[in-house]
Amino acid sequence: MDNNLIDEIRAHVNIVDIISSYLPLTKKGKNYFGVCPFHDDHSPSMSVSEEKQIFTCFSCGASGNVFKFLQDYENISFLESVKKCADISGISFNYGAEKKYNKNQDLLDMYLFASKLYQNNLYSSLGKEAREYLNTRKLDDEIIKEFQIGLALNEPSILTDALKKKYDDKRLLSSGLISEGEYNLYDTYRNRIMFPLYDLSGNIVGYNGRIYNSSNKSDSKYINSRETAIFKKGELLFNYHRAKEQARDYKFVIIVEGQIDAIRCHQAGYKNVVASLGTAITKEHAMLLRKLSSNIILCFDGDKAGEKATNSAIEELAKLGIEPKIVRLPANLDPDEYILKNGKESFADLINNPLNIMEYKEKLLKRNIDLNNTKDLADYTNLMIKELSKIEDEVLREISINKLATETKLDVKFIKSKLEKPKEVKVIKQNNKVKYSKYEKSEQALIYYMLKSDKVIKIYEKKITHMPTDRYRLLALKIDCFYKEKGYIDIADFMTYIHDDGASTKALSEIISLDLKDEVDEEAILDYLNNIKRYNDKNLSNRYKKELKEETSLEKKIELAKKALAYKIRSENNE
Numbered sequence: 394m395d396n397n398l399i400d401e402i403r404a405h406v407n408i409v410d411i412i413s414s415y416l417p418l419t420k421k422g423k424n425y426f427g428v429c430p431f432h433d434d435h436s437p438s439m440s441v442s443e444e445k446q447i448f449t450c451f452s453c454g455a456s457g458n459v460f461k462f463l464q465d466y467e468n469i470s471f472l473e474s475v476k477k478c479a480d481i482s483g484i485s486f487n488y489g490a491e492k493k494y495n496k497n498q499d500l501l502d503m504y505l506f507a508s509k510l511y512q513n514n515l516y517s518s519l520g521k522e523a524r525e526y527l528n529t530r531k532l533d534d535e536i537i538k539e540f541q542i543g544l545a546l547n548e549p550s551i552l553t554d555a556l557k558k559k560y561d562d563k564r565l566l567s568s569g570l571i572s573e574g575e576y577n578l579y580d581t582y583r584n585r586i587m588f589p590l591y592d593l594s595g596n597i598v599g600y601n602g603r604i605y606n607s608s609n610k611s612d613s614k615y616i617n618s619r620e621t622a623i624f625k626k627g628e629l630l631f632n633y634h635r636a637k638e639q640a641r642d643y644k645f646v647i648i649v650e651g652q653i654d655a656i657r658c659h660q661a662g663y664k665n666v667v668a669s670l671g672t673a674i675t676k677e678h679a680m681l682l683r684k685l686s687s688n689i690i691l692c693f694d695g696d697k698a699g700e701k702a703t704n705s706a707i708e709e710l711a712k713l714g715i716e717p718k719i720v721r722l723p724a725n726l727d728p729d730e731y732i733l734k735n736g737k738e739s740f741a742d743l744i745n746n747p748l749n750i751m752e753y754k755e756k757l758l759k760r761n762i763d764l765n766n767t768k769d770l771a772d773y774t775n776l777m778i779k780e781l782s783k784i785e786d787e788v789l790r791e792i793s794i795n796k797l798a799t800e801t802k803l804d805v806k807f808i809k810s811k812l813e814k815p816k817e818v819k820v821i822k823q824n825n826k827v828k829y830s831k832y833e834k835s836e837q838a839l840i841y842y843m844l845k846s847d848k849v850i851k852i853y854e855k856k857i858t859h860m861p862t863d864r865y866r867l868l869a870l871k872i873d874c875f876y877k878e879k880g881y882i883d884i885a886d887f888m889t890y891i892h893d894d895g896a897s898t899k900a901l902s903e904i905i906s907l908d909l910k911d912e913v914d915e916e917a918i919l920d921y922l923n924n925i926k927r928y929n930d931k932n933l934s935n936r937y938k939k940e941l942k943e944e945t946s947l948e949k950k951i952e953l954a955k956k957a958l959a960y961k962i963r964s965e966n967n968e
Contacts (some may be wrong), residue, residue: 396889396890398484398486399475399889400886400889401484402475402478402479402482402484402486403446403458403459403460403478403885403886403889405478405482405483405484406459406478406481406482407443407446408441408442408443408446408447408448408458408459408462408885409425409441409443411459411462411463411478411481412425412427412441412448412459412462413425413427414641415430415466415684416428416430416683416687417687418441419437423442423443423444424440424441424442424443425440425441425442425443426438426439426440426441427439427441428683428713428714429450429452429453429455430466430680430683430684431450431453431455431465431466432450432452432453432455433676433680433712433713434450434452434453434713435712435713435714436452438450438451438452438453439451439452439455445884445885446458446459446884446885447884447885447888447905448461448462449902449905449906451906454902454903454906455902456901456902456905456906457888457898457902458884458885458886458888458889459474459478459885460474460475460478460888460889460892461474461888461892463477463478466684467637467684468593468594471892471893472488475488476488497622497623499560499564500564500567500568500598500621500622500623501596501597501598501623503556503560503565503568503570504568504570504589504596504597504598504599504623505596505597506555506556507552507570507597507600508541508543508589508597510543510551510552510555511543511544511545511587512538512541512542512543513543514543514544514545514546515537515542515543515544515586519544519546520544522605522606523544523586523605523606524537526586526605526606527542527586527605531660531733532656532660536656536659536660540588540589540656541589541597542586542587542588542589543586543587543589544585544586544587545580545582545583545584545585545587545602546583546584547583547584547608547609548580548583549579549580549583550577550578550579550580551580552570552571552580553565553571553578553579553580556570556571557578562578565578566578567621567622568621569581569599569618569619569621569624570582570600581602581616582600582602582616584604584606584608584609585602585603585604585605585609585616586602586603586604586605587600587601587602588600588601588602588603588652588653588656590618590624590629590631590652590670591629591631591632591633591634592623592624592629592634593629593630593633593634593681594634595634595635596623598618598621598623598624598629599617599618599621599623599624600617600618601615601616601617601618601652601670602615602616602617603615617670626670626672627672627675627677627678628675628677628678629670630648630667630668630669630670630678630681630682631652631655631667631668631669631670632652632655632656632659632666632667632668633667633681633685635659635664636664636665636666636667636685637684637685639664639665640665640685640686641686642665643665643686644686644688645665645686645688645689645690645718646665646666646667646682646685646686646688646689646690647663647665647666647667647689647690647692647744648666648667648668648669648674648682648689648690648691648692648693648706649666649667649668649669649692649693649727649728650668650669650670650671650693650694650699650702650727651668651670651671651727651729652668652670653729654668654692654727654728654729655667655668656729657728657729657732657733658692658728658732658740661732661737661740661741662737662741663744665685665686667682667685669702673702673705673706673709674702674705674706674709674710675709676709676712678709679706679709679710679712679713679715680713682710682715683713683715687715688718689710689715689717689718690717690718690719690720690744690747691703691706691707691717691718691719691720692719692720692722692728692743692744693706694722694725694726694727694728695721695722695723695724695725695726695727695731696725699721699722699727700721700757703719703721703753707719707750707753711783714785716749716750716784716785716786716789717750718747718748718749718750719747719748719749719750719752719753720743720744720747720748721748721753721756722743728740749789750780750784750789751777751780751781751784751789751793751796754777754780755777758773758776758777758780759773764800770801773801774797774801774803777797778797778808778811778812781793781794781797781808781812782812782813794808794809794812831924832861832924832925832927832928833861833862833865835920835921835922835924835925835928836860836861836862836865836869836921836925837865837903837904837907838907838909838917838921839853839857839869839918839921839922839925840865840868840869840872840904841904841905841907841909842909842913842918843869843872843873843882844872844882844884844887844904844905845882845884845911845913846882846913847876847881847882848913849913849918850872850873850876850882852918852922853869853873854873856922856926857869857922857925857926859929860925861925861928861929864896864897864899864900865900867896867897867900868891868897868900868901868904871887871890871891871894871897872887875887875890884905887901888901
């Protein structure tokens with residue numbers, strides 16, 4: 394791995410450009426601020442420095458350079474993040490893919506085996522009826538293979554018998570693929586078309602099994618995977634692994650309720666689509682969606698349940714400062730039914746002309762209301778004013794106010810006077826509950842300025858023989874090593890230098906989030922050095938006193954007493 398090449402790649406991309414392609418940033422002073430994607434953030438607590446090429450969250454403490462952001466945001470390896478930046482900058486960078494250890498690899502292997510079995514079943518002579526059913530649903534071979542759709546045969550234990558050769562009963566049952574009867578284990582899915590469910594990386598972790606013929610007497614149209622160690626419905630979005638790159642290109646993401654809806658949208662050309670698998674949008678879902686894009690289109694079923702899901706999603710996304718657009722389908726249709734009935738061009742027209750939140754709320758509030766009735770008009774106006782107060786987008790709020798004024802024949806100033814004042818957005822700095830001693834603070838400050846000035850590094854080399862705190866001692870040594878190797882100090886490149894050292898990276902995060910002046914004050918540096926020396930002298934004095942108590946030789950006792958006294962005096966002289 395050529396570290397000079399990696400530094401060159403980092404220097405050829407701008408961290409502000411990269412991060413702003415994932416989430417909105419606002420310039421305040423010389424830095425940019427945005428909502429931190431690494432915790433449940435409601436205020437712009439993440440700062441991005443164009444000058445230093447680093448990001449720092451003042452709330453959760455997350456920090457790093459452009460590689461670290463991509464690693465954590467995309468859940469990819471360090472080298473994969475370097476490759477992404479290399480592709481953006483046009484620099485050639487080849488690497489061997491890193492294989493990550495997964496404690497549940499055996500479960501993933503079971504699902505991989507089951508997928509191959511189910512797909513093979515579908516294309517065998519026994520899968521003819523299932524294939525015909527899929528074809529009648531307008532799912533062609535290309536889409537069937539892309540989404541790895543398969544078939545569980547009407548046999549009790551084909552999968553069970555195959556997996557039992559390698560795994561014990563307890564592990565088989567933990568997968569959800571196998572169930573336990575009174576006398577034996579059996580396949581959970583039988584005589585069903587199998588639609589795979591994926592994790593965020595594209596591994597199959599669950600299934601949705603659908604009946605397709607009259608010979609299946611089950612009351613359940615679908616059997617969905619139960620939650621397992623690798624499948625948590627509230628934390629996954631169907632098709633996420635395919636949609637993430639497309640969402641970047643399209644600059645928006647569509648969310649639907651069911652996987653068939655997502656497959657149909659994908660087939661219609663909208664590959665930037667994900668599905669919530671029929672559950673309400675959770676906080677985890679909302680954070681995943683924010684990672685894909687801040688421009689989200691909700692396209693849920695056109696029935697009452699779909700309306701309820703839409704309202705719930707709007708509320709959950711609002712907690713993260715996201716105002717989605719909305720598509721409401723007519724005649725209680727879901728996206729799959731709408732596209733089949735009206736065609737992809739008609740669906741495209743809906744997606745290209747979604748409702749904003751106020752237009753959607755206006756439609757809801759106008760239902761069953763007679764605007765010619767004074768009481769109804771007053772109720773409607775009060776409800777609209779309440780909704781207007783929630784809008785953070787100033788342009789949308791202004792347009793909506795003027796529209797309401799025209800509609801109700803009320804004065805714009807009057808409507809504005811009734812709005813709740815928007816809360817002032819403040820950058821929330823970390824409430825650090827850890828209390829540091831003055832010696833630890835001196836170590837932190839010295840390292841802070843070592844990262845800014847090679848002059849301070851040279852002072853450290855001459856004056857400091859030992860940093861008292863382990864993590865700061867290691868970090869200072871690494872800064873010194875970096876400077877000796879490179880001949881310069883750059884915090885973004887240094888972050889790359891220590892990227893695989895978790896302890897040093899964590900200590901660095903503590904230090905770069907300190908609220909210290911940027912200018913290097915030589916007098917303050919000397920104070921930090923004296924504090925560290927004083928601490929070391931006290932430690933040495935105490936160590937010799939302890940050895941003195943345990944020593945039996947009079948000659949050695951005298952020698953230890955002299956040393957203890959000398960370091961005590963030196964420490965006191967530095968006070």
